[in-house]
Amino acid sequence: MSHPIIHTTGICKSFGDHQALAPLDLEVGSGQIVGLLGPNGAGKTTLLRMLTGITKPDEGTLRMWGQPHHRDLLSRMGYLPEERGLYKSMRVAEQVLYFAALRGMERRDAEHELRGWLERLEVEGWWNREVADLSKGMAQKIQFIATVLHRPELLILDEPFSGLDPINAALVRGEMLRLVQKEGTTLLLSTHDMGSVEALCDDVVMLHQGNKVLAGATDEVRESARKGRIFLRLRGNMMAFAAELGARAELLSKVTEGEGSAAVHEVELALPDAWPMPGFLQWAVGHVEVLEARPVKLSMEDVFVQTVASASS
Amino acid sequence: MTPWLHPLGTIVRREFVTRVRRRAFLVATLLMPLLMVGFVAAVVLLTQSAEEEAKVWVVDHDGLLTVPTDVGPFVPRCPSCYPERSMLSYRFGREVKSKEELERDGFTCMLEFDEGVVQSEKMQLLQLTPPSGRSRRAMERDMGQALERLKVREQPELDYDVYLSLKTDVSIVVMDYETGEKQGDAKAMVGFFMGIFMCLFVLVYGMHIMRGVIEEKSNRIVEVVLSTVRPRQLLAGKIVGIGLVGMAQMLAWVLLSWVLFLLLGLGVEQSDWMESWAQTQGLSADAVDFQTVLSSQEDLAFLLDIQWPVMLGCGVLYFVLGFGLYGAFFATIGAMVEQESDAQYLMIPVMLPLTFSYILAIQSIDAPESWLSVVSSFIPFSAPISMMVRLPMGVPWWHVAVSLGILAATTWCLVLLAGRVYRVAILMYGKKPGWREVWRWMVRPDAGAL
Numbered sequence: 001m002s003h004p005i006i007h008t009t010g011i012c013k014s015f016g017d018h019q020a021l022a023p024l025d026l027e028v029g030s031g032q033i034v035g036l037l038g039p040n041g042a043g044k045t046t047l048l049r050m051l052t053g054i055t056k057p058d059e060g061t062l063r064m065w066g067q068p069h070h071r072d073l074l075s076r077m078g079y080l081p082e083e084r085g086l087y088k089s090m091r092v093a094e095q096v097l098y099f100a101a102l103r104g105m106e107r108r109d110a111e112h113e114l115r116g117w118l119e120r121l122e123v124e125g126w127w128n129r130e131v132a133d134l135s136k137g138m139a140q141k142i143q144f145i146a147t148v149l150h151r152p153e154l155l156i157l158d159e160p161f162s163g164l165d166p167i168n169a170a171l172v173r174g175e176m177l178r179l180v181q182k183e184g185t186t187l188l189l190s191t192h193d194m195g196s197v198e199a200l201c202d203d204v205v206m207l208h209q210g211n212k213v214l215a216g217a218t219d220e221v222r223e224s225a226r227k228g229r230i231f232l233r234l235r236g237n238m239m240a241f242a243a244e245l246g247a248r249a250e251l252l253s254k255v256t257e258g259e260g261s262a263a264v265h266e267v268e269l270a271l272p273d274a275w276p277m278p279g280f281l282q283w284a285v286g287h288v289e290v291l292e293a294r295p296v297k298l299s300m301e302d303v304f305v306q307t308v309a310s311a312s313s
Numbered sequence: 314m315t316p317w318l319h320p321l322g323t324i325v326r327r328e329f330v331t332r333v334r335r336r337a338f339l340v341a342t343l344l345m346p347l348l349m350v351g352f353v354a355a356v357v358l359l360t361q362s363a364e365e366e367a368k369v370w371v372v373d374h375d376g377l378l379t380v381p382t383d384v385g386p387f388v389p390r391c392p393s394c395y396p397e398r399s400m401l402s403y404r405f406g407r408e409v410k411s412k413e414e415l416e417r418d419g420f421t422c423m424l425e426f427d428e429g430v431v432q433s434e435k436m437q438l439l440q441l442t443p444p445s446g447r448s449r450r451a452m453e454r455d456m457g458q459a460l461e462r463l464k465v466r467e468q469p470e471l472d473y474d475v476y477l478s479l480k481t482d483v484s485i486v487v488m489d490y491e492t493g494e495k496q497g498d499a500k501a502m503v504g505f506f507m508g509i510f511m512c513l514f515v516l517v518y519g520m521h522i523m524r525g526v527i528e529e530k531s532n533r534i535v536e537v538v539l540s541t542v543r544p545r546q547l548l549a550g551k552i553v554g555i556g557l558v559g560m561a562q563m564l565a566w567v568l569l570s571w572v573l574f575l576l577l578g579l580g581v582e583q584s585d586w587m588e589s590w591a592q593t594q595g596l597s598a599d600a601v602d603f604q605t606v607l608s609s610q611e612d613l614a615f616l617l618d619i620q621w622p623v624m625l626g627c628g629v630l631y632f633v634l635g636f637g638l639y640g641a642f643f644a645t646i647g648a649m650v651e652q653e654s655d656a657q658y659l660m661i662p663v664m665l666p667l668t669f670s671y672i673l674a675i676q677s678i679d680a681p682e683s684w685l686s687v688v689s690s691f692i693p694f695s696a697p698i699s700m701m702v703r704l705p706m707g708v709p710w711w712h713v714a715v716s717l718g719i720l721a722a723t724t725w726c727l728v729l730l731a732g733r734v735y736r737v738a739i740l741m742y743g744k745k746p747g748w749r750e751v752w753r754w755m756v757r758p759d760a761g762a763l
Contacts, residue, residue, distance in 0.1 A: 049536075049740070052540040053540065054536065054539045054540055054740065055740070071543070074540060074541060075541075077540070079536075079537065079540040080537075081533065081536040081537060081540075083533035083536065084533055084534065084536070084537060085531075085532025085533045085534040086532070086534060087327075087331070087528075087534060088528075088532075089331050089335075090327075090331060098323065098327055099537070099538075099541070101320075101323045102320050102323050102324070102538070102541040102542055103541055104319065104320075143537075146537070147537075
């Protein structure tokens with residue numbers, strides 16, 4: 001029976017009087033890409049530090065690969081924190097090989113892997129380059145290589161695309177997908193880049209002020225957040241239509257093109273659960289000329305903003 | 314290798330290699346022995362060469378110490394008072410010579426007796442070229458002897474030879490009761506320099522530790538490292554690695570100095586200078602070597618009396634333990650701040666015992682066995698410096714053993730406590746921890762990493 005890679009039950013962490021993470025249950029299966037979302041100060045870094053053994057939870061149980069978390073498991077992980085750096089007095093290869101050695105990798109294997117990675121990330125000539133000479137984006141690629149060189153089964157990446165230009169971000173994104181699809185790596189991705197979440201993540205978990213406020217498959221989360229939202233293009237007396245609608249549905253936005261009776265209105269409405277879309281449309285055609293009607297697709301950014309606003313209120 | 318030692322070794326290697334290959338390290342390592350050997354060579358060679366030039370015109374206005382000869386120049390009444398030395402020679406006369414005359418006749422200085430020199434015992438030396446201290450002391454001795462003889466002659470009831478046989482000069486040689494070793498201020502100076510050396514090493518390499526920790530914290534690489542190794546492994550690796558850099562530098566200095574001394578000795582022994590030096594000392598050129606030259610130098614002879622293996626052995630032990638003690642402090646300070654300028658006020662508790670030990674080391678030169686010196690050589694914070702000052706004078710073995718034992722135990726406890734603070738503080742950004750917080754981290758061993 002395969003165990004989840006990460007399984008937490010009620011883990012929490014406080015610093016003095018401040019609760020950084022409220023009791024959290026989380027499960028991440030093998031080969032999944034899970035997005036860890038949340039505004040600044042939500043508790044994401046605290047969670048990642050507990051998963052990577054940097055800090056211990058105050059309470060709760062944390063199991064990795066079906067075992068209670070212990071240091072021997074750390075070599076099966078690769079961690080790229082959001083705030084990261086390199087030793088400026090070292091050369092590129094020397095630095096990456098140092099981290100590989102810390103993770104118990106044989107030097108010959110590490111050198112072989114490093115050559116492959118430098119080639120894949122199109123930086124073959126950087127072996128002896130001084131780290132101090134690298135730009136932020138260049139350093140980012142080296143940090144990514146240092147994180148994945150030892151072929152970790154679980155990859156924890158905190159804002160892996162920050163500092164990368166779109167071409168290099170795509171290159172790194174492609175390599176992440178290759179690791180997951182070809183090598184079965186599990187990926188926990190903490191990011192504010194919602195485009196990457198939509199493109200990569202199977203599941204998302206969202207934290208806000210230390211609490212889990214959203215969790216599930218990415219598509220389901222978007223579908224669920226979208227529920228009841230409808231876009232209409234209509235012609236007719238908008239004032240009368242809005243008055244008829246009253247408090248039965250929420251008018252989220254309205255754009256009008258043209259004037260008088262020829263004016264076309266584009267509106268977005270939030271319907272209550274008790275008023276499903278077919279029933280609403282039947283009602284609407286009785287009041288205005290409906291030119292177009294479709295359910296609204298929410299981006300992950302919309303979901304993020306909506307969830308944070310809702311949790312804050 | 315055990316899972317604990319493997320990453321530790323990797324960290325130690327990185328800390329060591331990245332530092333020893335720096336140009337500043339290589340320059341300092343090569344330069345210091347050259348300076349040390351150069352200093353000794355300068356003392357030996359320059360002192361001797363300066364004496365060659367001391368040719369003195371002695372002005373004896375009243376003819377107290379000289380008599381005229383038929384052929385012209387004056388000769389001393391007491392020729393034996395002026396032993397023949399190639400480095401120092403006298404010519405006597407009644408008249409003062411001008412500067413031009415002195416230069417023309419090849420004199421380097423003029424010694425003029427004061428009026429009533431017999432009573433005042435004062436003379437003036439007007440120098441064109443300054444004589445060496447050795448030549449000046451020889452002049453004082455020679456002139457004193459000549460005046461003394463004159464005074465004795467004026468006392469008809471005194472026989473000069475009898476007077477000489479009764480005259481007594483006492484010199485006190487200080488020796489250790491048990492070991493029979495000679496003692497002296499010069500030896501205490503060696504201890505002082507060793508102590509100061511230790512103090513500087515601890516300070517310089519302690520600062521290396523602090524800067525290394527601040528670098529890791531400020532560029533945030535520490536989070537990556539700590540997802541792989543325990544904070545205590547990182548702390549231990551840093552202290553051991555940088556400590557080894559210090560030891561490597563010390564070892565390089567000792568070896569290079571030794572090789573340079575050998576080369577200097579060989580060079581001196583095979584040079585013409587050695588032959589002329591042997592002649593001036595009235596020795597056969599075959600019977601002298603570089604060691605003979607060194608032992609003839611009052612300023613350097615004590616170096617041969619010091620038990621260097623004991624000094625160096627204890628030096629290494631005190632350095633290892635003292636560096637561990639202060640290194641843990643410096644690392645903790647580094648972990649508590651994000652930039653070096655913030656560390657200044659935190660360094661006061663570390664600098665105080667070091668400064669106290671330095672002041673004590675100065676006091677100990679005069680009184681290495683005073684109760685303050687002895688007590689401070691048992692206090693772990695001052696022991697690495699104070700004991701090094703006492704060691705060349707001879708210290709009971711149990712003093713060293715107890716001092717090392719106390720130091721080792723204190724170092725162990727402090728490294729453990731420092732590790733507890735380090736592992737929490739190193740990941741703390743933005744807020745500077747207060748002393749109450751630091752205390753809580755020290756007494757709560759369960760806080761921190763997995």
